[in-house]
Each structure stands twice: as C-alpha cells, then as structure tokens.
Amino acid sequence: MLRYVGRRVAGLALVLLIVLTLVFFMLRAAPGGSAEAYLGMNPTPEKVAEVERRLGLDQPIWVQYGTFVGNLLTGDFGRSLFSDRPVIDIIAERLPVTLELSLIAFVFWVAVGLYVKGVLPSSGWVHFGDDPVENLRTVILPAFALGLGSGAIIARTLPASMIDIAQADYVSFARAMGMPERHILRRITARNAIIPTATVIGLTATPSRRRTASSRS
Template identity: 30%
Template sequence: MLRFVVRRCLLVLPSLLGLLVVTFLLIRVVPSDPAVAMAGDAATPEQIERLRQQYGLNRPIWEQFVSYVGKVATLDLGESAFSRRPVAVDIAQRLPATLMLTFCALAISVFVGVPLGVIAGLSHNAWPDYLLRVFSVMGIAVAAFWFAIMLQLLFSMELGWLPLRGEISATIPRPPRITGFMVIDAMIAGRFDVVADALRHLVLPAVTLSLGGLATIVRFTRAGVLDTMQQDFVFYERAMGYRRWRLNWIYVLRNSVTATVTQIGLLFGGLIAGGVVVESIFDWPGIGSYTVQAILTGDRQVMLAVTLLVGVVYAAVNILTDLVHGVLDPRLMERG
C-alpha cells in the first residue's frame, strides 16, 4: 500500500505543474495591469513602474513563472498585493472556515444521499424511485446562487429562523483561536452559546452547498444498487433466506458504493471550488470569499495560490479514494 501511495504522489506532481502553467498563462492573458490597480487612479507613472519592478511584473512571463515555481517548491506562495501579507498566512486563517463548511456539506450529501439512493434502487420504477429521480435532476439543475437566495428569503427574512449571513453573530464575543474551526474552538473554551450560534449560521450555507452533491450521490448509489441486485450472489442469498434488511443494507450496499465513493472523493474538491459562490452570498469568511475579493482586485498571487490549493486537495482526495476502493474491494489494490 505504501508503494501505491508513493507512486500516486509522484504522478500528481506533473499534474500540479501543468495546472500552474495553465493558470499562470490564463491570468496573464487577462488585459489588466496589477501594478495600476495596486497604485490607484492618482498614481504617477513612476510609482506604477516601481511597483512593477517590486513584484517582478516587468520581467518576461517565462522568467516570472520559473521564479514562482521555485518559490512554491519552498512553500512560499508570495505576498498579497492588497493585504500586504503572505498569501499562505491569509489562506491558513481562512481555510478552517472553508473546511468546516465543506465537511458539513459533504456529510449531508453522504448521509442523506446514500440511503435515498438505496431506497430508489430497491423501489425500482415505483413511486419513491420516480420521486427521487425527479429530485436528483432538479438538484443538479438548480443554480447554487438561486437556491441560496431562496433559502435566505424563506428561513432568514420571512420566518426568521436562521441567520442571514456570517459565521457568528456580531454581538457574541469570539472564542480564542486555537484550531481555527469556530465550533471546535468554542467547545474547547466551554462557550456552548457560541457553538449553538455557529451551528445556526452553518445550516443554510451547508445545505446550499450540499444540494448538487446530494443529487449526484443519489443517482450513482441508485445505479450501483440496480446493478448489484442483478448479481448471482443476491439471488443465492435470497434463496438461502437472508433477512431482507441485512441483505440490502450490508451486502448489496457494500457492493454498490464503489462508484459512489469515487463521486464522494471528487465532490470534496468540487465543494471547495464551488464554495466560492456560496461563501460570497452568505458572507462566509473562507477561501471562497477570499478568492472573489482577489479576482475583483486582480490579486494574481492569491488566484494562483487558491488554484494550486484546490488542485492539491483534488489530488489528495483522489489518492484517498483509491485507498478506500482497495478496502472495499482488495482486488483493485492488487491490480495496482
């Protein structure tokens, strides 16, 4: 298994390098001058030129790229042109909020989507199957920004049940930062009022972010169950008198979730990338809102760093997904 992980990690490096090349070139294609944006409208040409020299913007593109890759190799993601702080520091401060939102959205997608997919597969062509198929199509088709606004209008502005935006109420003192995860830090500090308030703020963005993944998992689990139900071992175990719940929720489910596990792995990276819109709408202090701010201000270092971060997350989750596949079906690990 160690050999498998090492080989996969080595294969990831060319992919990340290619991602950097494409992102670096695309950002440079945009007709904007970061030095002009940083200097402001009242800046003189001399001030703009000094900024170009300071950030190396006057050098050839290939030289800028080689310099950037060299810094990334030493875990130096550069300095934000607008916050004047290291990008790595900004990301480290905002990443826990994004991970908290992503984990919650993924948990909703998995723990709700897998059972619904099994139910849809077991009730093939019955009314629950038709209903869940309609839901899965709508879940994939609905735009996240529209769904987020509808949830805000209903649960925040109309009913007043849940907060409209933010990670925590402005009137509640924040607990000391230890892990960066608001709920965990509040529990460590014994601030259960903060825990309750943070969970209330988490509900709407997590549900919004989970919608597309939930619908996808329902579809893939349903397809896996339908395929497994046609296998010989299912007919044999039925003939042997296995209890229906044990057969369906243990043996059929275990042999049906291979494709679902793959989708779960892909969803994790997709949720981080897709959280850009959701975090902006709910004013969530994570990587997504940070990225939107960088795009609006033309902060290239931040855009490159966030893109690289998402690529690393995708790579890591794919390796983890392959390991889970090996646990579910050891034959896959033997094939390498």
C-alpha cells in the same frame, strides 16, 4: 501499494504544476497587469514602474516564472495585492472553515446517499399517468439537485432585502409612531422584502424553463 500511491502523488503534482504554469502565463498575457490592479485606475507611469520593480515584474518572463515556482516550493505564496498581507496567512485564516464545511458536507452527502439507496431510484423516469407514486420517487432526487443552487440564492436574497428595508426611512417613521416591532416586521419589512425576492425567483426560474423546453425539442 506504495508504488501506486507514489504514481498518484506524482501525477497530482504534475497536474498541479501544469495548472499553475497556465495560470502564471495567462495572468501575464492578460490586458493590464498586476501593477495596474494594485494601483487602481489611471496610475502614473512612475508608480507603475515602482510597483513592477518591487514585485519583480520588470524581470524577464522566465526569471519571473523561476522565482514564482521557487517561492511556491518554499511555501512563500507572496503578498496579497489588496490587503498587503502574506497570502499564506490569509489561507491559514480561512482553511479551518473550509475544512469544516467540506467534512460536514462529505458526511452529509454520504449519509444521504446511503439513506436513499433502495428508497429513491438513482435513475429512470415513470410517467405520472402510469404510476403517480413512482413518478414522484423518480423526480425527487434530480429536482432537489436542480433546486439546491437556486434555493441558496433565494435564501441569501430574502434576509439581505429585509436588512436593507429595516434601515429605510419609512420603517424608522413607523417605529417613531409607536408601531409594535412584530407589526413592522410582518406588515412592512417582510412584504417589501418579498418584491426583490420574487424578482430573483423569476430570474432563476426562467433559464430552467428554457433549458427544459430546449431539451424536449
């Protein structure tokens, strides 16, 4: 058992090293560079040289790679180019939220998987004309999986649109005229927020129709 776990851990470490190596050299081969990204558009050559010297980018590529791997092994992930904070501190701030979401999602989907076993089929399809009830049972899970991503986009679009519209001048004018807040929300904010939301719904539905047509052909 320990030997199996050791092999798995070693394999994971090797894959991680390969991925990090590929990312390192791909970033170095990309147009521009870290110094230009840090300084913004049209930096002076003097500023670029100064940042490259501070970040060690003026060293030979194999020296940069050795420093990169050595820093990772010691837990030094460097500093963010955008906030100038240690990357390890930024990860530590966001790690609890990530772990909590991952754990809750894991528990949720395990519960769903155990619940639907024997209730909803995991594969197959029955024509609606042959058995309408069985047809619905076969399409519930794949339809839910396909619509989950688009549903998340729509769920973010509608509140964002309502927040933007609530700050518009005509909404402030309606409040100044003494219109009740519930009427403003229902008659002005909600109605106008539906327009960009309907656009997003149309954009997300169009690729689905194209994929369905291509798969049938």
